[in-house]
Amino acid sequence: MDKPTKLEIRNMTKLYKNGDGVRNINLSVSLGELVTLLGPSGCGKTTILRTVGGFLQCDSGKILIDGQDISQLPPEKRPTAMVFQSYNLWPHMTVYENMAFGLKLRRISKQEISERITRMLDLVKMAGFEKKYPNQMSGGQQQRIAIARSLLLEPQVLLLDEPFSALDAKIRSQMREELRKIQTDLAITVVFVTHDQEEAMALSDRIVVMNKGSVEQIGTPGEIYENPATRYIAGFIGEMNFIEQRDGTTVAVRPENVRLELGDATGGDIGGIVRTIMMLGHFYEIAVGTDKGIVKAFASAEEAAQFKHGDLVNCFFDGTYRYQPNSDQTENV
Numbered sequence: 001m002d003k004p005t006k007l008e009i010r011n012m013t014k015l016y017k018n019g020d021g022v023r024n025i026n027l028s029v030s031l032g033e034l035v036t037l038l039g040p041s042g043c044g045k046t047t048i049l050r051t052v053g054g055f056l057q058c059d060s061g062k063i064l065i066d067g068q069d070i071s072q073l074p075p076e077k078r079p080t081a082m083v084f085q086s087y088n089l090w091p092h093m094t095v096y097e098n099m100a101f102g103l104k105l106r107r108i109s110k111q112e113i114s115e116r117i118t119r120m121l122d123l124v125k126m127a128g129f130e131k132k133y134p135n136q137m138s139g140g141q142q143q144r145i146a147i148a149r150s151l152l153l154e155p156q157v158l159l160l161d162e163p164f165s166a167l168d169a170k171i172r173s174q175m176r177e178e179l180r181k182i183q184t185d186l187a188i189t190v191v192f193v194t195h196d197q198e199e200a201m202a203l204s205d206r207i208v209v210m211n212k213g214s215v216e217q218i219g220t221p222g223e224i225y226e227n228p229a230t231r232y233i234a235g236f237i238g239e240m241n242f243i244e245q246r247d248g249t250t251v252a253v254r255p256e257n258v259r260l261e262l263g264d265a266t267g268g269d270i271g272g273i274v275r276t277i278m279m280l281g282h283f284y285e286i287a288v289g290t291d292k293g294i295v296k297a298f299a300s301a302e303e304a305a306q307f308k309h310g311d312l313v314n315c316f317f318d319g320t321y322r323y324q325p326n327s328d329q330t331e332n333v
């Protein structure tokens with residue numbers, strides 16, 4: 001029933017000379033699964049990807065593909081392909097030459113190379129671009145070619161390091177959809193890296209949330225959103241209000257779980273004064289100033305119309321999390 005494990009990172013540690021790096025990483029990725037490494041700059045995402053691709057040696061631990069330890073193999077002997085953050089097309093080669101290069105090395109016939117390139121360009125919606133040079137294309141187009149080129153090599157595991165970070169928001173979300181479509185159609189196993197939580201939520205089967213060189217939580221986007229294991233994750237994924245308690249614990253509540261009622265400060269979870277009401281597309285964000293800080297609530301247009309700047313309101317919390325001080329424990333309340 002369960003898909004077989006394609007990639008396994010087992011207790012892997014890679015530290016640089018200055019002590020930075022990643023520690024005790026454990027991760028299993030199933031065949032055809034898209035798993036995202038998510039975390040802020042410097043948390044170790046690229047380091048993990050490079051050890052899987054063979055561009056860095058692990059200090060300890062193992063990397064297995066289909067159960068075979070590949071940690072000692074050089075990049076070209078590994079069944080992986082990596083797309084780096086900056087465009088990695090060869091500038092002096094046309095799109096066609098860029099794409100054909102790896103296939104020629106594999107001694108595939110001209111006829112077959114040509115057919116495969118045509119098919120792949122169709123797949124990434126770049127048909128007709130064969131004769132262009134990289135500097136004659138937009139960033140998004142170059143990135144699509146870079147992904148197409150890596151797909152042509154039919155890697156068993158595709159490693160993508162922030163491939164869309166240089167693109168503007170609209171092209172980015174188109175590229176996400178295209179990648180997801182191709183990846184599911186071809187059932188490719190992908191490890192994707194981003195520091196953008198929205199991108200991770202949109203794209204992934206599972207997300208690995210990283211913090212300072214360690215894995216902090218692994219789960220589906222829904223699991224992580226519904227049950228952020230630590231306060232760090234609660235603050236990193238989606239919007240969250242944090243309300244410090246007298247006993248030192250912190251109560252966290254998402255703005256969509258805050259309901260407001262007009263009235264003085266009794267009866268609700270916390271009282272306050274409406275500071276701002278902002279329209280954010282199809283919903284409103286109402287910021288309430290309380291003696292524990294600002295509490296944000298999301299509201300429909302209809303709900304938001306009941307409130308104005310300066311109103312006294314009660315905030316009611318539906319669905320909160322509680323985080324212990326200096327610990328990773330949480331309880332759902």
Ligand SMILES: Nc1ncnc2c1ncn2[C@@H]1O[C@H](COP(=O)(O)OP(=O)(O)OP(=O)(O)O)[C@@H](O)[C@H]1O
Pocket residue numbers: 016017018020021039040041042043044045046047048195
């Ligand atoms: N070649 C290197 N030598 C020494 N330290 C390094 C080297 N490469 C990365 N580091 C350090 O290791 C840590 C992890 O770096 P890494 O590049 O894996 O982070 P990242 O999560 O990919 O960050 P970003 O989102 O900025 O790309 C950082 O503290 C970084 O400064």
Ligand SMILES: [Mg+2]
Pocket residue numbers: 045046047
């Ligand atoms: Mg990086």
